[in-house]
Amino acid sequence: MTPPRKLHIKSYGCQMNVYDAQRMVDTLAGEGFTETATADDADLVILNTCNIREKAAEKVYSELGRLRVLKDDAARNGRQMRIAVAGCVAQAEGPEIIRRAPAVDVVVGPQSYHHLPQLLERAKAEGRAIETEFPIQDKFAFLPPPGREAIRARGISAFVTVQEGCDKFCTFCVVPYTRGAEVSRPVNRIVDDVARLADNGVREITLIGQNVNAYHGEGADGRPCSLGRLLDRLAQIPGIVRLRYATSHPCDVDDSLIAAHRDLPALMPFVHLPVQSGSDRILEAMNRRHTAADYRKTIDRFRSSRQDIAFSSDFIVGFPGESAEDFSATLALVTQIGYAAAYSFKYSPRPGTPAAEMQETVSATDMDERLARLQELIDSQQSAFNKAAIGSTVDVLFERAGRNVGQIVGRTAYLQPAHVMAPPEIVGQVLPVRIDSLERYSLLGELALTLPERAGAPTAPRLTTGA
Numbered sequence: 001m002t003p004p005r006k007l008h009i010k011s012y013g014c015q016m017n018v019y020d021a022q023r024m025v026d027t028l029a030g031e032g033f034t035e036t037a038t039a040d041d042a043d044l045v046i047l048n049t050c051n052i053r054e055k056a057a058e059k060v061y062s063e064l065g066r067l068r069v070l071k072d073d074a075a076r077n078g079r080q081m082r083i084a085v086a087g088c089v090a091q092a093e094g095p096e097i098i099r100r101a102p103a104v105d106v107v108v109g110p111q112s113y114h115h116l117p118q119l120l121e122r123a124k125a126e127g128r129a130i131e132t133e134f135p136i137q138d139k140f141a142f143l144p145p146p147g148r149e150a151i152r153a154r155g156i157s158a159f160v161t162v163q164e165g166c167d168k169f170c171t172f173c174v175v176p177y178t179r180g181a182e183v184s185r186p187v188n189r190i191v192d193d194v195a196r197l198a199d200n201g202v203r204e205i206t207l208i209g210q211n212v213n214a215y216h217g218e219g220a221d222g223r224p225c226s227l228g229r230l231l232d233r234l235a236q237i238p239g240i241v242r243l244r245y246a247t248s249h250p251c252d253v254d255d256s257l258i259a260a261h262r263d264l265p266a267l268m269p270f271v272h273l274p275v276q277s278g279s280d281r282i283l284e285a286m287n288r289r290h291t292a293a294d295y296r297k298t299i300d301r302f303r304s305s306r307q308d309i310a311f312s313s314d315f316i317v318g319f320p321g322e323s324a325e326d327f328s329a330t331l332a333l334v335t336q337i338g339y340a341a342a343y344s345f346k347y348s349p350r351p352g353t354p355a356a357e358m359q360e361t362v363s364a365t366d367m368d369e370r371l372a373r374l375q376e377l378i379d380s381q382q383s384a385f386n387k388a389a390i391g392s393t394v395d396v397l398f399e400r401a402g403r404n405v406g407q408i409v410g411r412t413a414y415l416q417p418a419h420v421m422a423p424p425e426i427v428g429q430v431l432p433v434r435i436d437s438l439e440r441y442s443l444l445g446e447l448a449l450t451l452p453e454r455a456g457a458p459t460a461p462r463l464t465t466g467a
């Protein structure tokens with residue numbers, strides 16, 4: 001029998017990496033690894049990296065510098081620590097990582113996590129192992145599902161990958177190169193995963209994919225199934241009270257998705273729909289395949305499905321060729337749409353992408369100034385959105401105990417954190433909360449109903465509360 005070993009995973013970047021980290025933990029659990037919170041006492045440290053912007057990629061090398069010191073310390077104490085680099089930097093830079101950071105034992109791309117045990121063996125025998133191919137087999141068929149204990153420990157909200165990769169080739173983006181071509185998982189596998197999570201107390205599922213609404217997995221009838229129809233199927237699973245999905249491309253919003261928002265109370269009225277820019281010239285240079293007017297129309301279609309629907313987005317400022325007018329068009333679009341939240345980034349050229357060949361025209365000062373102006377506008381919209389909740393009664397899905405004694409924290413439909421004083425058995429339930437005040441980004445309030453007698457109340461989430 002293998003002796004117990006400790007595993008520490010540090011994830012950067014998107015939700016897909018958070019999900020992948022859990023799959024790696026589940027895979028290595030079968031090899032006797034249990035998770036540890038710090039790298040100090042770990043036998044294996046995995047850096048699950050992000051390559052979306054230069055800053056994110058460079059973090060990996062500074063972290064590897066720190067890990068080398070820990071690895072040397074461990075060796076001096078007669079203990080072996082191994083270091084693996086996973087994620088999109090592993091995929092994009094493979095051998096370069098070993099050249100720059102010789103302390104690394106394993107480099108593994110996102111499509112090969114199910115091979116981690118073999119790669120660790122190979123590294124033991126050969127000193128080092130690299131795997132960054134895109135294998136033909138579906139890795140999901142080989143990744144073990146999480147055990148009951150692991151699901152319960154991860155809480156009542158879970159991510160499930162339904163689609164991976166991207167065929168859109170936006171000119172600034174590395175994803176089509178690091179995650180490969182679009183692949184959708186079959187409906188029955190996703191249904192099995194979600195039912196298993198629900199059976200173990202999960203109440204909220206976020207379906208994730210790099211381009212999630214391009215989902216077209218095989219349905220029960222053998223034909224491709226859309227994201228809207230998949231959501232419809234998942235909403236029928238007992239125990240699932242909230243459904244979300246991310247990240248969507250504006251061009252792939254079909255009528256089944258709009259209908260899902262109209263018909264499924266479990267589908268949260270909060271859509272992350274990145275637009276990147278409000279200028280048609282820049283959208284074209286980015287190869288986004290739509291205009292600002294197309295995007296507005298898509299937003300209107302969503303709005304026609306539910307009047308309480310709200311949006312978040314991603315923006316890039318300072319893309320090559322972005323003029324002051326182009327940037328003004330972005331501000332105008334933001335003003336017109338009115339977002340509940342949004343993320344904005346300075347353009348970062350990524351090696352191997354078409355935009356990296358374009359002449360950069362926006363000075364560092366202009367980029368900083370545009371980012372600050374855009375963020376100020378977005379912040380003001382977000383504050384107004386949050387303030388509008390004060391005085392209203394909103395549904396909150398309770399997730400865990402808060403920092404203060406007796407406090408329980410949950411989230412509204414719009415992912416705003418909401419805090420109430422209440423007994424712990426409300427975790428896992430959706431309850432109405434009257435919002436009294438706002439503290440930074442958190443809503444504070446009280447339960448808008450009287451709870452039944454506490455004596456004998458279950459402490460674990462009830463499994464019978466369907467959608």
Ligand code: 5AD
Nearest residue numbers: 172173274314315316345346347348
């Ligand atoms: N530079 C800056 N931001 C980028 N993003 C993707 N690639 C780049 C890049 N090269 C942003 C986009 C995307 C989000 C995940 O990251 O806004 O939607």
Ligand code: SF4
Nearest residue numbers: 166168169170173175
């Ligand atoms: Fe990247 Fe998203 Fe464009 Fe795909 S759709 S290339 S993931 S920005």
